[in-house]
Amino acid sequence: DAGVTQSPTHLIKTRGQQVTLRCSPKSGHDTVSWYQQALGQGPQFIFQYYEEEERQRGNFPDRFSGHQFPNYSSELNVNALLLGDSALYLCASSLVGSGEQYFGPGTRLTVT
Amino acid sequence: AQTVTQSQPEMSVQEAETVTLSCTYDTSENNYYLFWYKQPPSRQMILVIRQEAYKQQNATENRFSVNFQKAAKSFSLKISDSQLGDTAMYFCAFTRYSGAGSYQLTFGKGTKLSVIP
Numbered sequence: 313d314a315g316v317t318q319s320p321t322h323l324i325k326t327r328g329q330q331v332t333l334r335c336s337p338k339s340g341h342d343t344v345s346w347y348q349q350a351l352g353q354g355p356q357f358i359f360q361y362y363e364e365e366e367r368q369r370g371n372f373p374d375r376f377s378g379h380q381f382p383n384y385s386s387e388l389n390v391n392a393l394l395l396g397d398s399a400l401y402l403c404a405s406s407l408v409g410s411g412e413q414y415f416g417p418g419t420r421l422t423v424t
Numbered sequence: 425a426q427t428v429t430q431s432q433p434e435m436s437v438q439e440a441e442t443v444t445l446s447c448t449y450d451t452s453e454n455n456y457y458l459f460w461y462k463q464p465p466s467r468q469m470i471l472v473i474r475q476e477a478y479k480q481q482n483a484t485e486n487r488f489s490v491n492f493q494k495a496a497k498s499f500s501l502k503i504s505d506s507q508l509g510d511t512a513m514y515f516c517a518f519t520r521y522s523g524a525g526s527y528q529l530t531f532g533k534g535t536k537l538s539v540i541p
Contacts, residue, residue, distance in 0.1 A: 345528065354428075354515050354531030355469070367526040402469060404529075411457040411519045411527040415469035 314339050316405050316416035324422045325393050333388045333419045337405030343367075344386040345413060346378060349400040361386055362408050390421075398423045426451045428518050430532035437506045438540050444491075445501045445535050447516030453477075456520040458492065459529070460501045464512040472514075475499065503537075511539045 317336045325331050337344050343362045347355035357370035361380035380386045384405075390397055400420050404413035427450045437443035449458070460472040475483045475492050482490050487507075491500045503510055516532040 343526075347529070352533075354517075354533050355529070357528040357530070360526055360528060362526065368522050368528050370528065400467060404469075406527070411521070412459075412471065412474060413519075413527070413529060414471065415461075417466070417468045420467075 316403055316414055318401075318403050318416040318419050320419060321417070322420045322422075324424060326424055327393055327395060329393050330389065330391045331393060331421060333390075333401050333403075333421070334385065335388070335403030335405075335416060336385045337403075338414050341405035341407055341414070342384050343406045343408050343410075344380060344384065345404045345406070346386070346388045347402040347404065348372070349402055349418070351399070355402055358388070393423045395423050397421065426453075426518050426520070426530045428516050428530050428532040430516055430535050432535045433533070434536045434538070436538040436540055437503075439506055439508060441506055442502060442504045443506055443537065445503075445514050445516075445537065447499045447501070447532060449497050449499065449516070449518050451497070451518065451520065453520045456518060457527075458490075458499045459517040459519070460488070460490070460499075461515045461517060461531075462510075462512045463515065463534075464509075469515075473501070506539045508539050508541060510537060512537060 345360040346358040349355040359369040364380045400418045403416045406413045458475045513534045517529045519527045
């Protein structure tokens with residue numbers, strides 16, 4: 313049973329650039345959520361996608377955007393990168409209507 | 425807004441001993457879920473145990489059990505027979521239904537647990 317996968321594992325970008333992170337949900341799951349985890353902190357909710365639409369959004373600026381594809385995989389895009397965007401980005405998948413989320417291994421983004 | 429507080433930034437326990445991690449939360453909701461997640465140095469967030477608020481019985485998963493006190497808004501995790509592989513960050517998390525089939529997790533800041541040989 314394939315779990316949640318994310319790519320790339322690590323990424324280094326320069327301030328002002330744009331980045332795209334990718335996530336494939338656990339087999340059978342249809343909902344994808346994205347979280348940002350700064351060093352030494354708990355994850356913070358960015359947004360959640362179901363049926364290719366953003367269903368919920370946390371307190372993040374419009375520079376953070378996403379997409380969900382018909383096969384339920386998802387992308388997280390961040391524009392105009394800031395140093396403060398350096399973090400571990402976690403993707404989690406679930407079945408719609410289920411509170412239980414399963415996480416991928418994360419993408420470590422470093423902005424210099 | 426919901427908040428989750430973990431008051432123990434770091435804890436240590438001897439191998440084979442028992443340790444309890446604390447978590448409190450604040451919500452006005454009556455129906456919700458609580459979770460404990462484990463994040464080892466490999467950084468993969470692993471679901472350890474879940475508790476539905478409507479269930480009075482405390483959840484148990486092998487060596488892991490919770491003490492859920494709904495009135496006190498307390499949700500502690502007990503790890504019995506601690507093993508070296510239990511060394512990790514432990515996060516308490518809260519979720520409630522947000523509409524349109526959506527749930528979002530709110531996490532505490534975590535407790536770093538070290539199991540000492």
